[in-house]
Amino acid sequence: MAVRHLEAEVRQERGVVVLDLRGEINDFAQEALDAAYAEAESNDPEVILLNFEEIDYINSTGIALIVGLLAKARISKRRLVAYGLSDHYVEVFNITRLSDFMSVFPDEERAISQTSVS
């Protein structure tokens, strides 16, 4: 099975910045993730949404990379919001307590509508 390297793209959606993530969040993902996050931060948004709908694998290194994004967001006083995680990775986010620091929604519609951005 070939490793699916992470692809990450940034888009604006109804006043929020969305990072669309595709592939695997693993040892190879840091460069793409950091570059996309830097692009997402460039307009100084209050909230950044992480779209996990097309992520099919996150390992412990990937968890560490997400922790790194969360640390950056806290320093910049930004909110990170996640949506589109599979049931299993929602459980992983709960076990690791990532979901205590990052709201988790099932889909983009609810993530945007329930994330108050003035």
Added chain:
Amino acid sequence: MTDPKPARTDANLRRTLAEFSVPSEPGNERQAMELVASAIKDMGLTQQRLERFKTAVAEATLNAMEHGNHYRAELPVLIEVSASDTQLSVKITDEGSGPPAFHAETPDLEAKLKGMQAPRGWGLFLIKNMVDDMEVTGDEHHHTVELILHLDGQAEGSA
């Protein structure tokens, strides 16, 4: 990767479902995970338990490749999948010496966000939360991590 061997049954009714190895190269933990999932597909695990077990297998393989074999591709990680009527087991063996290397510190997300702990160090924590039991053994030539799921219907999350 070596080809999976066919299932066999030993005298104490513990059936070997698969034996294979993967080279110690980044990313191969996912291959190991999928091969184990294929070997246990008829065990009747709920989707939740299957996904948990797959994550435990991936993390134990990742640890074996990284800390046991130091990502030397010529050093394989050996994986043996077996089952009895009451237990599903996966043994993951690397060629490291000394005590098996896991981050001993319990991950604390608040501390990690404050920079008081390294962002990494989630592997053992995830494994322990995903299986019913885990046994770690080792000698001067090998480390083996055994991941165990109980099949008696009493374990958390079992159907």
